[in-house]
Structures are given as structure tokens and as C-alpha cells.
Amino acid sequence: MGSVRRGELVLSRADDVWVWDEDGKRYLDGTAALWYANVGHGRAEIADAAAAQMKELAAYSAFGDFSNRPAMELAERLSDLAPGDGWRAFLASGGGDGVDTALKLARRYFAAIGEPDRLHVISRTSGYHGTHGWGTAVSGIPVNREGFGPMVKETSQVPHDSLEALEAAFEEQGGGARVAAVIAEPVIGAGGLYPPLPGYLEGVQALCRKYGALFIADSVISGFGRLGTWFGVERFGLEPDMIVFAKGVTSGYLPLGGVMVNARVSDPFFEEGGPIFKHGATYAGHPTVCAAALANLDILEREHLLDRARELEGPLFEGLQSLVDHPLVAEARGGIGLLGAIDLVDASKVQDVFLGARERGVIVRPLAKGLAVSPPLTITQEHIDEIVSTLRATLDAVA
Ligand SMILES: Cc1ncc(COP(=O)(O)O)c(C=O)c1O
CATH class of the missing domain: 3.40.640.10 (Type I PLP-dependent aspartate aminotransferase-like (Major domain))
Incomplete structure (x- = not known):
């Protein structure tokens, strides 16, 4: 618990690829919660x-x-x-x-x-x-x-x-x-x-x-x-x-x-x-x-979501690969399935990028050396672009 004292994010509502916290702030769920919300949130x-x-x-x-x-x-x-x-x-x-x-x-x-x-x-x-x-x-x-x-x-x-x-x-x-x-x-x-x-x-x-x-x-x-x-x-x-x-x-x-x-x-x-x-x-x-x-x-x-995952796995991976030119990014992995990750050159910066992206409205998942993305299978190219551009803005800020 000592490592999470920087604050809680209390979520209260979700719809498709979006979640909202108690203050009404909206986040793009780049992780499908813990790798599981495949059909997206809020399905009545x-x-x-x-x-x-x-x-x-x-x-x-x-x-x-x-x-x-x-x-x-x-x-x-x-x-x-x-x-x-x-x-x-x-x-x-x-x-x-x-x-x-x-x-x-x-x-x-x-x-x-x-x-x-x-x-x-x-x-x-x-x-x-x-x-x-x-x-x-x-x-x-x-x-x-x-x-x-x-x-x-x-x-x-x-x-x-x-x-x-x-x-x-x-x-x-x-x-x-x-x-x-x-x-x-x-x-x-x-x-x-x-x-x-x-x-x-x-x-x-x-x-x-x-x-x-x-x-x-x-x-x-x-x-x-x-x-x-x-x-x-x-x-x-x-x-x-x-x-x-x-x-x-x-x-x-x-x-x-x-x-x-x-x-x-x-x-x-x-x-x-x-x-x-x-x-x-x-x-x-x-x-x-x-x-x-x-x-x-x-x-x-x-909704043919299995096909959709296959269609979008390439674009997601390309988006993550586009970040490799950033001085903080060591490599990108993915390409098989709708999930991928970037590794940072300096693992001690992972938490800053995770929290920074969240402040900018995108939830990604911290790993030991980098950040993972595994969005709901209902995600669109626009959402992928938003995840990638938010990661870039965050990396710039952290750098
Ligand atoms: C590959 C794999 N196996 C097993 C588990 C454990 O599942 P659970 O957390 O539902 O016990 C996980 C959870 O993330 C997982 O990723």
C-alpha cells in the first residue's frame, strides 16, 4: 500500500471504451480494465x-x-x-x-x-x-x-x-x-x-x-x-x-x-x-x-469482434511503433492480437508516464519496464490515435 499513496482513482461509471471517475472526469480505457472488458463497458x-x-x-x-x-x-x-x-x-x-x-x-x-x-x-x-x-x-x-x-x-x-x-x-x-x-x-x-x-x-x-x-x-x-x-x-x-x-x-x-x-x-x-x-x-x-x-x-x-481485433492489431502496433523515435522509448512490441506495449529506456519513469497519461485522460497499464495497451475490442482507429498521441504528449512532458 505504501506504493499507491499518491492517490486513488475512484471510478463510478463506464460506457463502451470510456470510464468516468467520481468527479466526472472521463478516461479512454486503453486496458479494457484488467485485460478483460473485451465487449466494452456498460452492455445492458x-x-x-x-x-x-x-x-x-x-x-x-x-x-x-x-x-x-x-x-x-x-x-x-x-x-x-x-x-x-x-x-x-x-x-x-x-x-x-x-x-x-x-x-x-x-x-x-x-x-x-x-x-x-x-x-x-x-x-x-x-x-x-x-x-x-x-x-x-x-x-x-x-x-x-x-x-x-x-x-x-x-x-x-x-x-x-x-x-x-x-x-x-x-x-x-x-x-x-x-x-x-x-x-x-x-x-x-x-x-x-x-x-x-x-x-x-x-x-x-x-x-x-x-x-x-x-x-x-x-x-x-x-x-x-x-x-x-x-x-x-x-x-x-x-x-x-x-x-x-x-x-x-x-x-x-x-x-x-x-x-x-x-x-x-x-x-x-x-x-x-x-x-x-x-x-x-x-x-x-x-x-x-x-x-x-x-x-x-x-x-x-x-458484432464480429474477433475479426475486428485482427483488423486493428496492425494499426495498434503501428501506433506504438511510431513512438520508438522518442528518446524515452526503447522498443515497442505487439502485432499479434489487440494488445501491445512500449518499453522505456529508464524503467524508473514508468509510473510517471502511467500517471501522466491518466491525467491526460488515457488509462494504460504499467509493466516492469514499460506500458501495456489492451483496449476493448470495440475500439476505433480514432481511439487508437488518441492513445498514441496522449502517450507521446506524456512522454514529452516526462522527458
Ligand atoms: C495469463 C493469466 N493467467 C492467470 C491469471 C489469473 O487470473 P485471475 O486474476 O482471474 O485469478 C491472469 C490474470 O491476469 C493471467 O493474465
């Missing part, structure tokens, strides 16, 4: 769907054989939207919950098929997987692991862009025999905004296949249009064993996350007398939340 349609569901059956657990129609519809719809066949959806409360689910399920799966020594999980430097227990253990951001003592022991991180390092990490674990899974974001988000090098993710998948481990895509940011596809992985032709999702699945209107699980991993648990996955959160399959997700998916489809 989602509020109405949630309200209607609340009046019917607001909440009920989906444990055991209990279920509800919105949860079933959502699971089925997500399975249809995921690339390829045979998907099942395990619903959870958010992204970190989804990560914990996926990594526990990876271990449980291998125990179930008689490979209980496969406990190890490999993740990547700069990777972010939330702040729950497992997400902390596999975090590629060292500061996020500091001060908590030992987390899950059977984890290691490899440089996020090196397939050689990944292969070596496999080899270190009993020639790969102890590795349960590799977890990777399609585009690294919170850890610094790094799109993958060409062929890298395909190579990760190939190494997982070679060594018999599961490949888990953490698409919490990359999904639901952010990369112009439903789950981010289609962008690279990937077929992971699990896909963690959250954020854009409801555009944040209500909290929901989960894991898409392919047939290889889920089938054993559906066999008569098969193993039980003793795992699940109170609010998993929450009918009101699932109704909001369904309404959100309707909007994404009806």
Missing part, C-alpha cells in the same frame, strides 16, 4: 441476462450430479468454440482458479493412468499465471514468488523464448519422465507483453508430445477475441491438452474462469468406476455468472 444486454437469471435461479452449486441450464449451455458452447473435437469445460471462478485446476488435474491425470511420478511443471520466465498457490509456484516473475517460502517444489522456469532450454529442462527431469506439464501463455501478458517468436509455441507443443507431458495454454488474456480467435491457440494452429480461460469469457461483467480439457485428459474421469477429481469451487457453474458469459459470447459473435 449482459446486465439483463444476469438479472433475468437471478430472478429464476440466482445460484446453486454444481457439485456431484447437480447442474443448471446456463452452466450446461456454456460448457457446451465453449466446447464447440474450442479448436478441434472432444473438449469438455471445467468451470471455475477466475483465472487463478483455472490455473490451479489445470495443474492439479495434470497431476491427477497421470496418477490415474499409472504415471504418478509425473509431478513436475515447467513454466516460462515472465509468464504470469495468477496469484493462487499453483500460479505463484509457476510464476515467471521472481518478485511474485518472493517472501512466501517454498511453494510447489516440482516446478522450474525456462527462458520464455528458448526451445533448447525447454528441452534441457525436460531432460533434467528423468529424461522427461517426471514432467506432468508445460504451461505457457500464447502471448505473455502481465509479465511484460511478449508475443512468441515464430515457431516457438509449436515447438513447445512438439516437445510436450515427444516427452509425453501435457501442454497447457494459459489463455486467460489471450482468449475471447484478444488474439482475434476464441482461445488464442488457434492463431498458432496449436492443439493443447488444456486451455485455461477467464477474463474475456464474461468480459469481466461477472467473475468466471475455467479450463477446457481435451478427451485424452478428461476421458478417464468419465469412465464407469474411474478416478474422481476431488476438486471444485463453491461458485463453479454459477448460473447467473454463466448467463452473463452466454450473453457476452452472443455479443462477441454478433
